[in-house]
Amino acid sequence: MNHFLxxxxxxLSASAAMACETVTIGDLTVEHAWSKATIGAGRPGVFYVExxxxxxxxxxxxxxxxxxxxxxxLHETVVQDGIASMPHAMSIPVPAGQSVQLSPGGYHxxxxxxxxxxxxxxxxxxxxxxxxxxxxxxxxxxxSLRAEGPDCADAGQ
Amino acid sequence: MRLxxxxxxxxxxxxxxxxxxxAVRWWPATDDTQAAASVFTPAFALADSEGRIRTxxxxxxxxxxxxxxxxxxxxxxxxxLSEVAQVMDDLGSDAGSAQPVFISIDPERDRRLxxxxxxxxxxxxxxxxxxSEAETQAAAASFKIFYEREADTASxxxxxxxxxxxxxxxxxxxxxxxxxxxxxxxxxxxxxxxxRL
Ligand SMILES: [Cu+2]
Numbered sequence: 001m002n003h004f005l006x007x008x009x010x011x012l013s014a015s016a017a018m019a020c021e022t023v024t025i026g027d028l029t030v031e032h033a034w035s036k037a038t039i040g041a042g043r044p045g046v047f048y049v050e051x052x053x054x055x056x057x058x059x060x061x062x063x064x065x066x067x068x069x070x071x072x073x074l075h076e077t078v079v080q081d082g083i084a085s086m087p088h089a090m091s092i093p094v095p096a097g098q099s100v101q102l103s104p105g106g107y108h109x110x111x112x113x114x115x116x117x118x119x120x121x122x123x124x125x126x127x128x129x130x131x132x133x134x135x136x137x138x139x140x141x142x143x144s145l146r147a148e149g150p151d152c153a154d155a156g157q
Numbered sequence: 158m159r160l161x162x163x164x165x166x167x168x169x170x171x172x173x174x175x176x177x178x179x180a181v182r183w184w185p186a187t188d189d190t191q192a193a194a195s196v197f198t199p200a201f202a203l204a205d206s207e208g209r210i211r212t213x214x215x216x217x218x219x220x221x222x223x224x225x226x227x228x229x230x231x232x233x234x235x236x237x238l239s240e241v242a243q244v245m246d247d248l249g250s251d252a253g254s255a256q257p258v259f260i261s262i263d264p265e266r267d268r269r270l271x272x273x274x275x276x277x278x279x280x281x282x283x284x285x286x287x288x289s290e291a292e293t294q295a296a297a298a299s300f301k302i303f304y305e306r307e308a309d310t311a312s313x314x315x316x317x318x319x320x321x322x323x324x325x326x327x328x329x330x331x332x333x334x335x336x337x338x339x340x341x342x343x344x345x346x347x348x349x350x351x352x353r354l
Contacts, residue, residue: 036235039228039275044313046231073311077232079339083303084233085319088311105340108232112313145278146239 018123019141019150026133027055028094033138034150035111037120045069045118047109047126047140048149052099060131061092061100066140068124070113077105086110091131104148118142198331199223201296203260203288206273211286213331220255220334220350221327225302227263227318228275233339235279237324242280243343244350251354252282254329260296261287262304262320300325300333326350 022031033049045068053059064072074089092107094100102108109126111118118124122142129135141150201223202212213221222241226234241257248255259276261267264287267275276285288296297304304320322339324346334353337346 036231037278038231039278040270042270043229043275044231046235071311071313075232079322082321082323083305083319084322084339085307086232086317104232104236110231145235146242148239 018139019143020152021139023136023138025130025136027057028053028059028130028133028136030128030136030138032150032152033126033140034147035118035124035140035142036147037142037145038114038118039145041114041117043114045111045114047072047111048102048104049109049126049128049138049140050099050101050103051094051128053094053096056096057132058096059094059133061094061128062090062131063129064109064126065129066111066124066126068115068118068126068140069111070115071111072126073110073112074107075110076107079105094130120144197301197333199296199300199325199327199333200331201258201260201286201288201292201299203286203292203296205284205286206268206271211284213327216256216327217331218329219253220329220353221325222255222257222346223260223300223325223327224258224323225260225262225297225300225304225320226322227261227320228267228270228272229263229313230318233322237322237339238276238279238283240341240343240346241283241324244347245280245282247343247347248350251351254354255350257283259283259285260293261285262293262297263306263318264288264290264293266314328353 019032019034022029029052031050035045035047038045066072074092075086076089077084077086089107092100120142123139125137126140127135127137200213202210205211224237245252245257268287272285272287276283302321304318306316307319309317324337326334328334
């Protein structure tokens with residue numbers, strides 16, 4: 001499932017435009033996959049993406065896998081009564097006809113056990129597993145630590 | 158009799174003026190209702206990355222922008238630190254009148270991972286502090302904030318932290334001014350600060 005050589009090649013061939021790529025699987029469109037640079041590999045990284053379900057059947061993101069991290073996991077940042085915590089998200093609903101965003105302050109992929117520090121300009125693959133649509137791999141751009149998201153021409157649609 | 162009623166009227170007028178001034182002074186600056194009524198002076202005494210104890214007293218005369226967080230926090234913490242970095246950039250020549258401070262609520266691990274490397278990556282002006290557990294609890298209590306270590310076997314190191322993600326503004330006299338709730342845009346923080354300079 002993990003093509004490590006391909007993964008290594010992808011990490012080396014960083015392209016700034018990858019976050020703006022759109023990948024589709026069935027009725028799902030996956031785009032704007034990005035991450036933030038990390039200071040060293042000892043702290044977890046993060047993964048953000050936008051998923052649109054153009055079909056008429058609800059789906060759900062149930063897991064992520066990547067050669068970039070030993071323990072990738074889905075989390076949701078919750079601010080409740082003024083306290084922020086980030087419990088695991090067993091699955092992230094992608095309802096029919098709707099878009100869901102993994103974005104700062106909400107759902108995110110938590111990349112624990114990083115293989116290497118994530119450097120701005122790098123990219124790495126993440127395979128998303130959906131309950132119904134199955135698996136799809138996207139290339140994730142590593143943006144700066146201060147980035148708020150990828151700068152795509154079609155962003156904000 | 159005349160004089161006394163005049164005195165009363167003057168006193169009432171003076172009191173009203175003071176109240177009006179206080180309302181104008183404090184009301185627009187405070188969006189957090191629980192902080193609105195309280196005037197207090199938060200304090201910390203915590204080690205920086207070189208082991209020197211830094212205290213709130215040494216920053217009198219400057220505005221302090223204080224954030225509690227931990228460096229193994231890739232989602233919430235970078236958002237606030239990025240905003241603080243943006244504010245420092247945008248303050249331009251006024252940057253010297255504000256000191257941003259990042260207080261680790263996971264001090265032992267953050268010292269090991271390197272606190273200065275982390276804060277500098279956002280902005281060189283941000284001062285990272287990591288004290289002992291007791292000093293950190295004292296600082297949090299004086300800011301009236303909450304943090305807690307949560308056991309989590311699926312997390313790196315077996316635990317994660319829950320914490321108040323706000324950004325706190327302390328005045329040049331050391332008094333608490335307000336909280337910026339999580340997600341307040343940098344531009345809003347900047348214009349609030351500029352209105353006080
Ligand atoms: Cu997380």
